Amino acid sequence: MKPSSKHPTVAVLGAGSFGTAVANLISDNCRVYLYTRSPEKKEQISSTGFNYGQKLNERVIVSNDLEMITEQCKLLFPVIPSANFRDFIKRLCPLLKPDHILIHGTKGFDISKAKVDTDDNDLLLSRKDVATMSEVIQEETNVLQIGALAGPNLSSEIAQGQPTAAVIASPFKSVIREGTKVLKSRRFMILSSHDMTGIETAGVLKNIMAIGAGILHGMGMGNNTRAMLISRGLTEMIRIGDVMGSDTNSFLGVAGIGDLIATCSSNLSRNFTVGYWLAKGKELPDILNDMNEVAEGIKTVMISKALANQYKIHIPITDKIFQILFKELPAAKAINQLMDYRDLIDADFMEQ
Amino acid sequence: MPEKSIYIDVQQFDPVLPDHVDWPLYQMSLNREQFISEVAEATLLELKKSKRNNSRIRDIIAKTYYLEKIRMKSDPYKIDPEDEKPFWKKVKSKLTEVSIGNIDNEDEEIHQVLKSIVKRYSNEIAGNFKISTFRFAQRMTPLILRRVLNSASAKYLKKFYANKYHLSDVLHFTGPINKIRSLVDKGTLVFVPTHFSNMDSILVGWAIESIGIPPLIYGAGLNLFNSRIMGYYMGRLGAYTLDRRKKNPIYLETLKTYSRLSVEKGCHYLFYPGGTRARSGALETRFKLGLLGTITDAQYENCLKNEEAYKKIFIVPVVINYHFVLEAKQLIEQHLKKTGEEKYLKNDEADIKGVNNVMSLVWKFFSTSSEMAISFGKPMDIFGNDVDEEGNSTDKHGQQVKIHDYFKLNGKIVEDQQRNQIFTGLLADHILKEYRKSTIVFSSQLLAFAAFQIIKSNNKRLDIYELLRLPEDDRTISYDLMTNALYKLIQHLKAMNESGQILLDPQIHKSIDQLIEHGLKNLGVYHNVKPLILTEENEFVSNNMNLLYFYHNRLSGFGLETVI
Structure with missing residues (x-):
């Protein structure tokens, strides 16, 4: 992308906290559009120069004109909550051509093609019922050059200019190259991967453990317990990742264990907050009512549980978090039950 | 139940381009x-x-x-x-x-x-196409095939000069033939068939000619040129040689360039993306991407040469559906040896002699008067988009797509080998999906599938190689068990058929007893030892588990295993 272009040739679609952070990162290299659907929000961001507590760089141009954006920009970064992702992509589809490049930054699964009910004791989902966001783009559009952006990227820390790293994953080298050109800076390291499913899956599954970390924190547990959750949780993530068709290595990199540590260590994340308040005895609907943005982890717990049922995978921590969230299992009891497990092998995924 | 025929009478099709100057x-x-x-x-x-x-x-x-x-x-x-x-x-x-x-x-x-x-x-x-040879073959092939069919089958009928069968009695066609014909002068057609038998080339070649498509180039293994007559004709009918012994980098590059340039020049083309015959009898699940990659590269070159009026390439998957494969014994043997290694113990039967001579294959095939069907899949561009009769590509939402856009970066067509390789992989996936949709379920395959699955589920703890060595008692299935399994399979297949996931031969719509009778008659009709027989006690017994497995495999991978 030419930094000197009169108008931006890159756009971030979705002005949530992460979308805003990504737009600011890109603005280190070139002018960029930040798309929001709502005219009011556009007005509010433009007039205050702030969004989600982040100051917008002057090279970020807020717009609600999707047609103009897709006409001018060939490189698009959709960062839309997973619950609305498919609808948004369907709306975007008529404006897209095969020479558009889409690198999404959404961490969530789409199960709009399946029906699930958490009250159902035999909750089942097969791999084809669960779509990653890149698969949603593939299914809905004629764009083939697709990528995913994931890593330890807490928006508030990015906004403070602290250094961090992310992975751009795509089967296409060109997608990684183009994404890197606009995102890489002295405060943002970019790594590459061809395992798009793995990178996406790692980014989604870590939210389960973030809820777990929040629960532990709410119960006053310390670092030992959290480290146990992170390391055992990683094993479960790898098992679910395997069902999704991921490469284990992706879970050991920046977007895997890197993102997992960041999310489980920060009490800023939404999923962590959900866990924290659950442990403090608050009801789930009340917690969700008090939050501005979506906690992706809740849906992910349910999807992972259903996949595990279908493919008979052993994921005890996820199972307990599922029961705490949906079956009123007290957190303390869940921990006692988990500690009762015997004959566990450490890092067994390394033997695969 | 009414019999629904999916087959089309091909006698109605004239050549799309009658004058050879246009080819x-x-x-x-x-x-x-x-x-x-x-x-x-x-x-x-x-x-x-x-x-x-x-x-x-x-x-x-x-x-x-x-x-x-x-x-x-x-x-x-x-x-x-x-x-x-x-x-x-x-x-x-x-x-x-x-x-x-x-x-x-x-x-x-x-x-x-x-x-x-x-x-x-x-x-x-390089091939050496000769119009005179082509015209000769064009006239003679149907006559020869018909004569072979009637003479060969007459052995059974004891009427040597009988003319009972017409080719259309045993060779069926289905698919969007009119659309394929309309694309002949809109771009380059690339036919990509499944590959089960050495007979495929002759039958597919003849089938494509019968629907009025001008002659095409195709790669023929050099081993087929070992027969002087075959070699003479094949070269003159558009075949180029493909020497599978030569795996060196210079040969492979030359071969790929020959393939790419022929397509760039607009020659309609036929090749097997699976490479060799499917040893297991199952539908291909992956391709060798070398030759298929030359098609992507040719489309790229065409777009680069003329961004506005580029020549387009249309991919036509073709599925060949047989009741039996003459080389089945050899093929499954090779497959089991390769996959099983030390676990596979060969039967004590006499060594299996190969049937490699194509003419003898044709003769033997027709001697059984067994039906076959060629199913043409939906034509697509190299990105898997649907194409209309004018050759325009449309995406899944019906919007027109200009395919040169796929090769663009920041508004310009750019060379990118790695991108093209990924495109080729995606094209392979589209073809494989179309293979499944264009598969026609035959009575014999369904019977073999049901029988093998029943035996397998009765012996859950055995691996495949142990299953193949089961004693006779354990290879026996009661009539009721079989009809029950078939009933469930048929219901499931009909639902799949209605949602466009598979095609059904009219026999599948008949009563289960009729289906069994037809299936038994056709299943491995050529083989001395039958894969499945019905005993006087009204029980099914497999006398050749390898073959039963082979014919069963044709319907594996469709998710039918969980239906029974």
Whole structure:
């Protein structure tokens, strides 16, 4: 992308906290559009120069004109909550051509093609019922050059200019190259991967453990317990990742264990907050009512549980978090039950 | 239940382009020598582009020489040219001279050696299409096939001169034939069939001709040219040679360039993306991407040459549906040996003799009067988009797509080999999906599938190799159990058929008893030891588990395993 272009040739679609952070990162290299659907929000961001507590760089141009954006920009970064992702992509589809490049930054699964009910004791989902966001783009559009952006990227820390790293994953080298050109800076390291499913899956599954970390924190547990959750949780993530068709290595990199540590260590994340308040005895609907943005982890717990049922995978921590969230299992009891497990092998995924 | 026929009468189709002057293959044959030179030049360019400097070129020549030396010694063919040993000897001496520094202009010398090898391979690969031979074959093939069909089957009927069967009685066609025909003059058609038998080329070639498509080029294994008559005809009917023994980098590059340039020039094309015959009897689940990649590259080159009015390539998947495969015994044996290694113990039966002679295959095939069906899949562009009768691509939402956009980056068409490779992989997935949708379920396959699955579920703890060695008692299935399984399968298949996931032969719509009778009659009709028989006690017994497994495999991978 030419930094000197009169108008931006890159756009971030979705002005949530992460979308805003990504737009600011890109603005280190070139002018960029930040798309929001709502005219009011556009007005509010433009007039205050702030969004989600982040100051917008002057090279970020807020717009609600999707047609103009897709006409001018060939490189698009959709960062839309997973619950609305498919609808948004369907709306975007008529404006897209095969020479558009889409690198999404959404961490969530789409199960709009399946029906699930958490009250159902035999909750089942097969791999084809669960779509990653890149698969949603593939299914809905004629764009083939697709990528995913994931890593330890807490928006508030990015906004403070602290250094961090992310992975751009795509089967296409060109997608990684183009994404890197606009995102890489002295405060943002970019790594590459061809395992798009793995990178996406790692980014989604870590939210389960973030809820777990929040629960532990709410119960006053310390670092030992959290480290146990992170390391055992990683094993479960790898098992679910395997069902999704991921490469284990992706879970050991920046977007895997890197993102997992960041999310489980920060009490800023939404999923962590959900866990924290659950442990403090608050009801789930009340917690969700008090939050501005979506906690992706809740849906992910349910999807992972259903996949595990279908493919008979052993994921005890996820199972307990599922029961705490949906079956009123007290957190303390869940921990006692988990500690009762015997004959566990450490890092067994390394033997695969 | 009413019988629903999915088959189309092909006698209604005239040639789309009656005048041979309009055929791309004919036009190319007029300038054969020039085309061969173009192939050689383009191959040299590709090799130099990918290998960059001369020391690397020297390495690939050395590697090629080494592999050719082994091939000539370990696997010689009758038709190998006499001058090949002296040729390679000369290559070796040139390489030696260069390596000891005896030559002034080293780069030029290396280039000349490479050029001579590429030219040799280009000449060897190139077909030699002759309109007279083609016209002759066009007239004679249906007559010969019909005569073979009636004479061969008459052995059973004891009426040698009977003319009971017409070809259309045993060879069925289905698919969007009119659309395929309409695309003939809108771009280049690339037919990509499944591959189960050595007979495929003759039948598919004849089938494509019957629906009025002008002659096409196709790769034929050099082993088929071992028969002088076959070799003579195939070369003149559009075949180029494909020597599977030659795995060296220079040969492979020349072959790919020949394939790419032929498609770029608009020659309609036929090749098997699976490479060789499906040994297990199952539908292909993956392709070798080498030749398929040349199609992506050809489309890229066409778009690059003329961004506005580029020649388009249309992919037509073709599924060949047989009741039986003559080479089944050999094929499954090879498959089991390869996958099972020490676990697979060969039966004590006498060694299996190969049936490789194509004419004898045709004769034997028709002698059984067994039906077959050729199912043409939906034509698509190389990105898997639907195409309309005018050749326009439309995406899944019905929007028109300009396919040159796929090759663009920041508004310009750019070269990107890695991107094209990924596109090729995606194209393979689209073809494989279309194979499944175009598969026609035959009564015999369904019977084999049900029988094998029942035996398998009765012996859950055994692996496949142990299953194949089961004693007779454990290979017996009651009539009720079979009808029950068939009923469930048929219901499931009908639902799949309604949602466009598979096709059903009219026999599947008949009563289960009729289906069983038809299936038993056709399942492995040619084999001495039947894969499945119905005993006087009204029980099914498999006398040849390998074959039962082979024919069962044809319906594996459709998710039917969980239905029974």
